[in-house]
Amino acid sequence: MTNLFFLSSFVSADTNGFFVEYYSDQDLTEKIESGSKLKAGSYYIKIIQSGNAPLPNYISIDSEGTNNDVSNHVIENTGSGSFRYNRIINYDPLAIGIDPEVILINEQLPINNSDFYYTDTITPELDLEATLGESEDTYRLISNEALSYIEIKMSP
Structure with a gap:
């Protein structure tokens, strides 16, 4: 019985901490998959408090290059054990998506330290292929690598 209690306490201790996930929107509904390369722009990190972990007060991020490192920035409480951090990534010629x-x-x-994200403000290289037709035009973006998403805004 003592061994079971010890094992239970040990497993519980492993879940005390924080989970982090990247999102592309402020409402934290459009999750960015682990392994994605983050380009210059605005992202949101959702921090989930787990177990008996203390409240998450600060976030620090060591990213590839030097322009996007963050040290002890304040985290916003969104309620119910969830927190949010607005992550701004700027162009950095040294952020090439390797580390x-x-x-x-x-x-x-974080507990889910096996999830990982890369800062890559250099690649991908995109080529625009245009096919002009009589009634409609077709445009195709060709990338030299897999992308998490592309946002295209067009106006008349």
Whole structure:
């Protein structure tokens, strides 16, 4: 019986901490999959408090290059054990998407540290292929790598 209690306590201790996930929208509904390369732009990191972890107060991010490192930035409480951080990524010629970001919450690695994201403000290279027709035109973007998403805004 003592061994079961010890094992239960040990498993519980492993779940005390934080989970982090990247999203492309402020409402945290459009999740970005682990392994994605983050381009210059605005992203949101959802932080989920787990177990008996203290409230997450600060986030630090060590990213490839130097322009996008974050040290002890304040996290916004969104309620029910969830928190949000607005992650701004700027162009950095050294951010080429090889080394994953290292994220720390209150100087602690997240529980889901196997999830990873890359900062890559250089690639992909996109080529625009246009086919002009009589009644409609077709445009095709060709990338030299897999993309998490492309946003195209067009106006008349």
